[in-house]
Amino acid sequence: MRISTKGRYGLTIMIELAKQFGEGPVPLRKIASENDLSEAYLEQLVSPLRNSGLVKSVRGAHGGYKLSKPPHLISAGDVIRVLEGPIQPVEGIENEAPPQRELWSRIRDAVKTVLDTTTIEDLAKYSESPSDDGYMFYI
Numbered sequence: 001m002r003i004s005t006k007g008r009y010g011l012t013i014m015i016e017l018a019k020q021f022g023e024g025p026v027p028l029r030k031i032a033s034e035n036d037l038s039e040a041y042l043e044q045l046v047s048p049l050r051n052s053g054l055v056k057s058v059r060g061a062h063g064g065y066k067l068s069k070p071p072h073l074i075s076a077g078d079v080i081r082v083l084e085g086p087i088q089p090v091e092g093i094e095n096e097a098p099p100q101r102e103l104w105s106r107i108r109d110a111v112k113t114v115l116d117t118t119t120i121e122d123l124a125k126y127s128e129s130p131s132d133d134g135y136m137f138y139i
Contacts, residue, residue, distance in 0.1 A: 003084060009037060010045050010083040011076060011123065017055065018071035018124035025057075025064035045083065052082045071124055077115030087112050 016031045028046060032039035046065055049055045056068045067074065080087065089111065090096075093104045 003080065005041075006045060006083045007080050009042060010049060010079050011120075012037065013042060013046060013049065013065075014054070014067070014071075014074065014079050014120045015123045017065060017067045018074075018120045021067055021071050021124075025062070025066045027064035030064070048082050049079070052078075054078060054082065067120070071121035072119050074120045075116050076118045076120065076123065077112060079120070080115055087115065 012035055013028075013031055016034070017026055020026045028042045029039055031037070032042050046055060046057075050057055050065070053068055054074060055065045057063070057065055077087065087108060088104075089107045090104045093101050096104065
C-alpha cells in the first residue's frame with residue numbers, strides 16, 4: 001500500500017489542528033506556511049475532511065478549521081480512508097492462490113491495526129526526544 005501526498009498532507013492538517021485543539025480555528029495559511037506546503041493544495045484536501053465530519057470550518061476574519069471532535073477520537077485510519085480510499089495492499093486478492101491471498105490479508109490487517117490504533121492525538125504529541133528504553137553506547 002502506498003500513501004500519496006493526499007494522505008500525508010491530510011495527516012499534517014489533522015496533526016496541526018490537534019496541536020491547536022480547543023484554542024479556536026486555525027487558518028490553512030498558517031498550516032501551509034509552518035509546514036512549507038501549498039495552501040491551494042491543502043484547500044483541496046480539507047474539503048473531503050470537512051464533508052466526512054472530521055473537521056469543521058469557521059468563517060470570518062478569525063476563521064479557519066478545527067477538529068470536529070477531540071483528537072483522541074480520530075484515528076490515522078479515519079483520515080487515510082477519507083483521502084485514499086479503502087486500505088488494501090493489493091487489488092483483486094480474491095484471484096490469488098491461497099498462500100498469497102493469506103499473506104495479502106495479513107498485511108492488510110496489520111496496516112489497518114496500526115492506522116486504527118494510532119490517534120491524531122498520538123501523532124500530535126509525538127516527540128523525537130530519546131526514550132528511556134533506547135540504547136546507550138559507551139566508547
